[in-house]
Amino acid sequence: MTQRQERGRGSGTPAARADRGPTRSIDVDDLPALARGCAVMGAGGGGDPLVGVLMAREAIQRHGPVRLVDLGDLPDDGLVMPCGLVGAPTIAIEKLENGGEGGCLAAEAEALTGRPVVAIMPFEIGGSNGLIPLTWAARLGLPYVDADGMGRAFPTMPQMTMNLAGVSSSPCLMADERLNTLVIRTGGVExxxxxxxxxxxxxxxxxxAALYLMDVATARRATVPGSVSRALELGTAMARVEIDPIDTVVEELAAVELIRGKVIDVERETSGGFVRGSAIVEDATGEGRLLRLEIQNENLAALEDGEVRACVPDIITVLDARTGEAIVTERLRYGQRVGVIAFPCPEVWRSPAGLAVAGPAAFGLRFPYTPLAAGGTRAS
Amino acid sequence: MTQRQERGRGSGTPAARADRGPTRSIDVDDLPALARGCAVMGAGGGGDPLVGVLMAREAIQRHGPVRLVDLGDLPDDGLVMPCGLVGAPTIAIEKLENGGEGGCLAAEAEALTGRPVVAIMPFEIGGSNGLIPLTWAARLGLPYVDADGMGRAFPTMPQMTMNLAGVSSSPCLMADERLNTLVIRTGGVExxxxxxxxxxxxxxxxxxAALYLMDVATARRATVPGSVSRALELGTAMARVEIDPIDTVVEELAAVELIRGKVIDVERETSGGFVRGSAIVEDATGEGRLLRLEIQNENLAALEDGEVRACVPDIITVLDARTGEAIVTERLRYGQRVGVIAFPCPEVWRSPAGLAVAGPAAFGLRFPYTPLAAGGTRAS
Structure with a gap:
């Protein structure tokens, strides 16, 4: 993050700078840290961060840094546009945006509501979905909201805090890279x-897509605040690592390390606009432990010997053992040396309403949710 | 049809009444004839006419007769809404409308264009699709345009005369019986x-769906005029039949009777929003002749001994041998006694542009189009 008031790089630590209020901005140099943080928080989903970084870099170089704002700094009745990529990350990785989609969505949102969009918000903090909406904010000259609608990434639209807060799912706006557009209005989020x-x-x-258009006052009670700065701080801390990179992430997030070892199997299928599959990680210590990950865009559950070690809505992320960077589900492959970590989801997902849409049963998994205890511990 | 100027039933023949200009209207008593005519003209498609009659009857009983107008009688800049059912007739036959869909589509059209809809037009003349938009016209108190966008029924959106005339396929409006709605805007009809x-x-x-919204001046050059009155006249003539009912249809339409006999096989599959399949009719004379019909919502081709007897864009319709009424493709079944007739499509479909979207190749049929000669002849 950059102090816009100083028109240059700030000198404090990222955490200190992030606390200084509404004049923060995101510049090109912040993108690698933001991408690292988003990817870890995204539970393996939200798309490939590299694509996000490349697109955001080009947009910011051309249009200048993007102001990062808290919802508290925006007018109550301003229109917030939560947005991002939808679909299968395996496809998004090579079916690139043209960059104009955000403008297309914003124009549609403004035409439908008769009000200007005052800020862009990522609907999820994930691989590229923490960065693509930033690209649009840069191109549109709009601020970027320091919040999101999940506090992680999830595959479907009911799994957003705006839904839990009763924000209407209509109108829902979609576009593609040819700028074909859709406006969906229905009686309910399903x-x-x-x-x-x-x-x-x-x-x-x-x-x-642009989902759950709402005013700022509504967004304050319907979103997860601070997601973008949290991702930035995490990514910045990861860059400072001099010791074991996975340990750094585990400590920063008070996470639990479930296993460290090698990916020995990946099964993946792209269908119906999702990626589904599973992966198996074998531990590196020679004890023969196996951890199985169930995947639908994101990592849904981690199982060992038939026991659930962690599951949705808690956040499970696979990290590269050498760099500590998250490996999104579409990049998982045989032979990778990894650590698998899990950390608690935002509290809202542990409510009955949260579990109803984002707990194991919502994904067809036949076991109950057991909350992950905050850890900060190494794998046993 | 009814003379609105007389505030009651007219006394002339239907054909004579149809010629009397802009004060014609469609009342409950006209519906059976209109349905019969639409079903014959619809090439087996456009949905089940019974559903259309029942819905139109209820709407007209409640809201009064619907004025049938020529495009020449409407203001140049008035907004015309072509509309009807889309999808698989096998499903539409039991997934009924709630009646409010037309109002929903019109409200959306008016909101998007900022102009009032001045008239409702069926986008195709087919089984129920010549009647369902009439239902909406009754409920909305709007006139019904004596024209359509095909002069028959076809399964897809490029196969409309509005497309050949260069009318934009955007916005395209959709709704369902729950009044969920969609607005689609794209770069092209595909x-x-x-x-x-x-x-x-x-x-x-x-x-x-409401497709190819356009002003009246455009509609005059982009539609098939007179379709509704043609269906009404045909249906009225069919009701007068005292001799062979199939002969009457053949004569009215200058059609060719391809075969008369029994349906001995029907293969039908509902997938991707279409009904596809084939049917075989065995001749009744004991000569062992077999006619095979290829189907995608509508009857696409009639083949005998490997020879194409008739094919799209010409119109192939299966008639009940006893009543002369058309049997839509979703009602075809083993054992029915039928006559299969074919008659020429509107000339616009025989142009290179027409054949490109509605000729045999457009349906994946691997034979060239041979225009059907106007007949009025019995099967050889």
Missing amino acids: WTERLLRSSTAAFGGAAV | WTERLLRSSTAAFGGAAV
């Missing part, structure tokens, strides 16, 4: 999700 | 069709 998902498949498996 | 079709499947296989 229908919106159904139409969004079928259209994502029709768009070729990946598209972009 | 994308509009793709999104419409995937959404139709997501809606459960059938939905309603």
